[in-house]
Amino acid sequence: MCELHEHVHISTGYWICGCYGPRDISSWSTCVDCANPAWAFWATATGPLFGTPNLILIHVAVMILLLFVFRKSLVLAFSNGIPPRTNV
Numbered sequence: 001m002c003e004l005h006e007h008v009h010i011s012t013g014y015w016i017c018g019c020y021g022p023r024d025i026s027s028w029s030t031c032v033d034c035a036n037p038a039w040a041f042w043a044t045a046t047g048p049l050f051g052t053p054n055l056i057l058i059h060v061a062v063m064i065l066l067l068f069v070f071r072k073s074l075v076l077a078f079s080n081g082i083p084p085r086t087n088v
Helices: 002-017 041-050 052-069 071-077
Strands: none
C-alpha cells in the first residue's frame, strides 16, 4: 500500500508535467522541465488520498454502498429464489 501512495505522487506528476522526476528511497520531485509547473502541487496533494487508511475507508464505503444498492438481489440470490420469512 505504501508503494501505491508513492506511485500516485509520481504518476500524477507525470500526467501534469509530461515527464518523470527524480526519485530515491525517501523522496521524489516533479521533473525540471515540467510542462505545467503551476499545477505541479497536485502531485503532492493526490498521494494522501491513496494512503492506507483512506483506501480502507473508501473500500468499506463502496462495499456498504453496494450492499445497500443490491440488498434485494443478494437476498434472492442466496435464498434459492424464496424470499426470507419475516417475523410478524
